[in-house]
Every structure is written in structure tokens, then in C-alpha cells.
Amino acid sequence: MRKIYYLCLCFILLGSFKSEKSLEGVWMLAYKIEYPKKDISPIHIRSLYDFSEDTLWIKSFNHESLPDYGKIEEFNYKLKGNKLCIDTMCFTLKTITKDSLVIQFKHQYKVDLVLKRLIQVNKQPIPSFRNKAFAFTGPQYADSIDFINDSLFLDIGNNAYSNNRTKRWRTETYKSFNFLVLDMMFPTPFLINNSSEDEINLTAYYTKNKKFKLQEIKNKRDIRNLEGVWIGNRVKQGDFPEPPRPLKPQDFSGDIESDYALKIKGDSLEYRQYYGTSRRKWLLNTTNDFIYFPDRLDSKYGIWKIKELNKDELRVRTAIIYNTEKIISYKRK
Secondary structure (H helix, E strand, O other): OHHHHHHHHHHHHHHHOOOHHHOOEEEEEEEEEEOOOOEEEEOOOOEEEEEEOOEEEEEEOOOOOOOOOOOEEEEEOEEEOOEEEEOOEEEEEEEEOOOEEEEEEEOOOEEEEEEEEOOOOOOOOOOOOOOEEEEEEEOOEEEEEEEOOOOEEEEOOOOOOOOOOEEEEEEEEEOOEEEEEEEOOOEEEEEEEEEOOOEEEEEEEOOOEEEEEEEEOOOOOOOOOOOEEEEEEEEOOOOOOOOOOOOOOOOOOOOOOOOEEEEEEOOEEEEEEOOEEEEEEOEEOOOOOEEEOHHHOOOOOOEEEEEEEOOOEEEEEEEEEOOEEEEEEEEEO
16 A cells, blocks of 8 residues: 555656646546556546645545545655655656646556646535435436435436445545545545535546536425235236245145235335235335335345335335346235
């Protein structure tokens, strides 16, 4: 880890191109270029680099589970001509512009690290995200996400055929900069530029600064008919044959009139599949389109999508199995 930090310190080489004042400020490590093929790829663990006089502070947006989460590293540096040397390691500055900084180091091959300057803004309050759903749009991107509590968001848009629909989120602040961090494949920090009552404007840093927008979704499904007792059967999907009904256990008394049954009352949901019954606490997402079970979010059965609801019918997708929806169609009893 020390080597990575040292690599980034070579930004100070600016002293040989421009005054040190031009280097001062906060930069986001955005991407890297690997030679000789000049392959461009993102940096998985994004970091901020804050230059002030002869000191560099580095803040990483790493996973909350890591032991160095939240740490800000402090380094001193020395300039030797157009080189930055730390211990016995020296690096080269390639270019600097008003919004980009490129440094190069050589390990087994040459690598350029590219940083983007963050523009100083007046510090603003962090917008409210919890218990709100948003249309999430950007360059060639459109999705919808729901911040269902203070640490998890639910993908309610594009990720239709995935059972991994919940991921972690958080906000972080450094000086006057506020960030929304979404743990997708890797923690992705979005700079919060400004916000209004219904809209939040963000910037993500890569080869170009990409503008994103969160627009609050206020329409909600009418769920007045949800509570009650329902009986149903699985809806056949594609060419997959229906599994046979299991043998009736010896300790099961009575008969069942359908393969599936639901009893929903208050925050309790009693669910029967064939001869087995379970009872769980359940919640609705912000738009009332998803039923989720807080203690089963890691399970493929932890989030149900309401596909149809009226006074007589309830149709629910309870899981995705081999890219096929498992849909149960219920009738009110």
C-alpha cells in the first residue's frame, strides 16, 4: 500500500512546470493508462489527493469492512528538479492542466495515473437520501434505486434478473466536498454538486467528468388491498417443467387447496409453500413495488416484486431462478 501512496505523491513534480500553487487543491484519482498498449481502465479504489504547501493528504473511498476505512494518510515530500523522491523511489510528472494531472511510474511496465481536479464549492448540507427512491440518469445510463434505510439501497430498475438487488451506500465529507458512495462492484464516489427538493446533481470522474442526476420518484403503488388471506399457484414460465408436489408429511393434518398460500396482516407475513409454513417480518420499499424481508436480504427469496395487485388478485415474483422469474398468482380467499 505504501508504494501506491508514494506513486501518487509524484504529482508534486509540478514544481518544475508551474508554481507549486497550481498543484494545491483536491484531486480525484480517476483512471490509469498501461503501456505499451495504452490500455485505459478505472481505478477500483478511488482516492482523494489534497496538496497543501509541502504536505499531501490521501483519503481512500474503500470498503467499510477494511481496517483502514476512514483513515486519512499524511505524507511529506521532497522535490529534486522535475522528480519527486520518497525514500529511494522517484517518479515523473508528465502533464498538468487546469483540471487534469498525469504522473508516471514504472514497475514492470509504465503506468500513467490520471487525476481530476475538484472545483472548490461552498459547503452545503448533505441531501436526504434515506427512505427515498430516485430515477438515476447519466450519459448513456438510466436506472432507478431506492435508499431503503441508512445503509442499503435497492435496485428497482435495470437489475431485473438478479437476486443481488441490495447494496451498501453512505455519504462522506472531505473539507467542503460531499460525496455519495455507492458500493457497486467497487465503492464508487459521486461528488454531490447541488440539490433541490426533488433533484440531486452528481459528478463521477473517469476519462471525462460525467454528470449524473437523481430525480425523486414520488408515485407509489396503491396497497390498500394487500392485507388478507390469499391462495395461489405458480405461473408456468418458459419451457421449464413444474416441479412435482412433494409427498405429504406424516405429521401434516388436513388437505391443502393450493400449492401456495399467504396471510398478510400488519408487519407479519405467513407464507406456505406446499406443506411447509414460515412467518416473517416484512417491509415495503418506498414505491410499494417490492416486499422485502430484512433478515433474508442475502437470500434469492429475500425480495419479492409485486407485479399485479387488486381487490381479487395478487401476482408476485418471489425469485429469479436461472434467469427465469418465479411468479405466484394468488386469489383472495
